[in-house]
Amino acid sequence: MDRIEHSSEAGSGECSGQLVENGGFYGDGRCYKQASPPRCGGGSRNTSPIGRAGSRNTSPSRQKVVKTKPRGLDEETLATFGKAVHADVLMEDSIWAMLPEDLLHEILARVPPFLIFRLRSVCKRWNSLLQDSSFLKFHSSVPSHGPCLLTFWKNSQIPQCSVFSLPLKAWYRIPFTFLPQWAFWLVGSSGGLVCFSGHDGLTFKTLVCNPLTQAWRVLPSMHYNQQRQLIMVVDRMDRSFKVIATSDIYGDKSLPTEVYDSKADSWSVHQIMPAVNLCSSKMAYCDSRLYLETLSPLGLMMYRLDTGCWEHIPAKFPRSLLDGYLVAGTQKRLFLVGRIGLYSTLQSMRIWELDHAKITWVEINRMPPKYFRALLRLSAERFECFGQDNLICFTSWNQGKGLLFDVDKKIWSWIGGCALQSYNNQVCFYKPRFDASIY
Numbered sequence: 001m002d003r004i005e006h007s008s009e010a011g012s013g014e015c016s017g018q019l020v021e022n023g024g025f026y027g028d029g030r031c032y033k034q035a036s037p038p039r040c041g042g043g044s045r046n047t048s049p050i051g052r053a054g055s056r057n058t059s060p061s062r063q064k065v066v067k068t069k070p071r072g073l074d075e076e077t078l079a080t081f082g083k084a085v086h087a088d089v090l091m092e093d094s095i096w097a098m099l100p101e102d103l104l105h106e107i108l109a110r111v112p113p114f115l116i117f118r119l120r121s122v123c124k125r126w127n128s129l130l131q132d133s134s135f136l137k138f139h140s141s142v143p144s145h146g147p148c149l150l151t152f153w154k155n156s157q158i159p160q161c162s163v164f165s166l167p168l169k170a171w172y173r174i175p176f177t178f179l180p181q182w183a184f185w186l187v188g189s190s191g192g193l194v195c196f197s198g199h200d201g202l203t204f205k206t207l208v209c210n211p212l213t214q215a216w217r218v219l220p221s222m223h224y225n226q227q228r229q230l231i232m233v234v235d236r237m238d239r240s241f242k243v244i245a246t247s248d249i250y251g252d253k254s255l256p257t258e259v260y261d262s263k264a265d266s267w268s269v270h271q272i273m274p275a276v277n278l279c280s281s282k283m284a285y286c287d288s289r290l291y292l293e294t295l296s297p298l299g300l301m302m303y304r305l306d307t308g309c310w311e312h313i314p315a316k317f318p319r320s321l322l323d324g325y326l327v328a329g330t331q332k333r334l335f336l337v338g339r340i341g342l343y344s345t346l347q348s349m350r351i352w353e354l355d356h357a358k359i360t361w362v363e364i365n366r367m368p369p370k371y372f373r374a375l376l377r378l379s380a381e382r383f384e385c386f387g388q389d390n391l392i393c394f395t396s397w398n399q400g401k402g403l404l405f406d407v408d409k410k411i412w413s414w415i416g417g418c419a420l421q422s423y424n425n426q427v428c429f430y431k432p433r434f435d436a437s438i439y
Contacts, residue, residue, distance in 0.1 A: 102134065109138035112145050113212055113432040114165060114172045130213055130434055140236075140435040147391055149402065149415065150194065150211075150430035152176070152186045161211060163430060164415060166391075166404075178214045179207070186426035191234025192436030193241060194428075197227070206230065206243060206260070210436050217438050219243065222267050224255050231283050231290065233305075238263075239437060244290055244303070246283070247273055257303065257310070262439060270308035276301055284326035286334055291326050293317075300326075315359050318352060327387035329353075329407065336361055337385045337392060339376075348372060351392065351405070365405070367394075371412055375403055388429035395427060402427070 108129065111119065120127045129135045146167040153160050159176035184198025184207060196207045204225050209216030222228070228245040235241065243260040245267075257270040278301075279293035290303040291313075300313040317324060317336070324338035334354040341347035349367035354360075367375075375396055376383060383396040390407040393415070402415040 102138075105129075105132070105135040105138045109135060109142050112165070112168060113434060114163070114168070116434070136435045139433070144431050144433065146431075147388060148430045148432060149393065149427060150189060151425055151427050153425040157181065163211075163432070174211050175214075176211070179209065179216060182207075186428060187230045188232055189428050189430045190232050191236050191241065192431055192433030193232065193234055193438065194430065195230065195232040195243065197230055204228075208232070208241070208243075208438050210433075210438055211430075212432055212434050212436075215438050219260055220266060222258050222260075223269055224258065226255065228255070228258075229281050229283065231285055233285055234436070242305070244285075244305070246290070246292070246303070247278075257308070259305070259308070265439075268308075271310055273301065273303075273310050274312070276312075279324065280326075282325055284328040284334060286328035286330075287332040291328075291334060293324060293326060313359060315354060315361060318350070318361055318363075322347070325385040327385065327392055329387065329390045332356065333390065333407075335364075335387065335392065335407070337387075337394075349375075349394075351407070364407070365410065367403075367405075368412060371403055384427070386428055388431075391429070393427070393429070 108116070108119065108126075116129065120129065145165070148166060149164040151162050151164075159179050161174045161176045163172050163174055164170070165172065179196075180200070182198050182200045182205065184196040184205070187195040187197050187206075189195070192210060192212070194209055194211055196209070198205060198207075203221065204227050206219040206222075207216060208219060222245060226248050228248055230243055230245050232241060232243045240262045242262070245258040245260075248255050254272065256272045258267045259270060260267045276294040277296040279295050282293075284291045288305045290305070292301045294301050294312075297312055297314070298317070299315045302311045302313050303309070304311065318338075318340060320340050322339040322341070324336050327335040327337055329335055334356075336352040336354070338350065339347050340350055348369070349372050350363055351365045351367075352361035353364050355362050375394055381396055383394055385392065385394050387393065392405045392407065394403040394405070404413050404415055405411070406413075
């Protein structure tokens with residue numbers, strides 16, 4: 001049986017050694033994080049030093065609002081403390097000031113990226129970290145911070161971005177005012193970079209940026225410069241990235257596939273996708289292959305990046321599949337996620353994995369009914385699905401939260417405050433990295 005976990009909506013949990021944390025948004029778009037202490041059945045005497053001093057403290061916790069404005073990030077934290085506050089440990093300035101440069105960089109490289117902004121205000125030396133090649137070298141050698149959810153939207157034509165850190169279970173606002181005031185939309189993210197496409201008022205543009213360093217640039221125009229379906233992939237070992245442009249979003253099937261290589265800083269023209277009827281514009285990239293769903297012929301279209309050619313895979317979809325999303329996992333794993341069932345009372349959300357040898361979809365999990373009913377209150381309600389590193393996230397327009405499924409651990413959990421109340425919000429997985437280069 002699958003293990004099911006979820007965050008407490010009321011901010012309470014069973015007695016345990018961990019805090020139950022809730023994240024979300026205020027009405028004006030600010031992000032917050034709330035942590036509630038564990039509660040145990042039965043009253044217990046408060047023996048803390050604070051409880052004995054003065055009047056007896058019978059409250060299970062003391063609440064304190066902590067507001068911080070780290071450099072480059074807006075964060076507002078609401079924390080509840082259940083332990084006595086200890087005095088800060090005095091540290092000798094003379095000792096820490098003599099810390100070797102390489103050791104300091106190695107320590108700071110392990111600090112979560114979102115907290116680096118707060119540390120930059122300590123001194124001029126730390127403020128110049130992001131331009132220090134030695135620090136970036138150490139940062140590139142340590143493991144990634146972990147997966148995050150990036151939400152992008154526009155408020156009065158001003159780009160807005162918030163990131164939810166899964167390891168830290170907190171929302172962080174990232175300023176996106178460095179981007180030009182164009183009509184563009186989110187393509188996706190890979191290796192710490194984020195890709196956008198849109199119009200500058202005259203022509204179609206493709207833009208790549210690093211949200212942490214706020215470095216960005218516009219890619220050269222394609223040979224057939226029209227609004228296309230795009231996907232970006234980053235090769236960290238080769239320190240390069242590629243952008244693949246497939247068919248025109250308006251149905252023009254005569255356009256050839258084009259691939260942008262950051263090392264050559266140019267687009268190359270490849271084979272035209274064979275005439276097919278696509279099920280969806282959603283694409284999945286894994287193991288140097290790009291996959292799309294097709295109705296006629298039924299199955300998948302696969303683009304091989306190494307050869308620049310398209311192939312058809314006759315993988316028939318499960319019966320009674322209403323809507324399906326392709327999701328890329330680690331290594332060669334390819335997942336199909338969708339609703340199944342002809343009647344609303346019999347519908348369920350299921351996850352299949354492609355058996356590459358037998359070219360068949362094998363069911364690996366089902367969404368528990370209570371999560372399905374909470375995610376989609378109406379049978380015809382629209383939902384979005386995307387994934388990265390064997391994590392699959394579900395969102396719907398009428399929900400202010402997302403549902404996360406860990407394929408390896410088989411755990412379902414809610415993510416509060418996904419900023420999806422508005423129809424124009426766009427979401428993708430994101431791995432923050434300072435060393436991700438736009439060139």
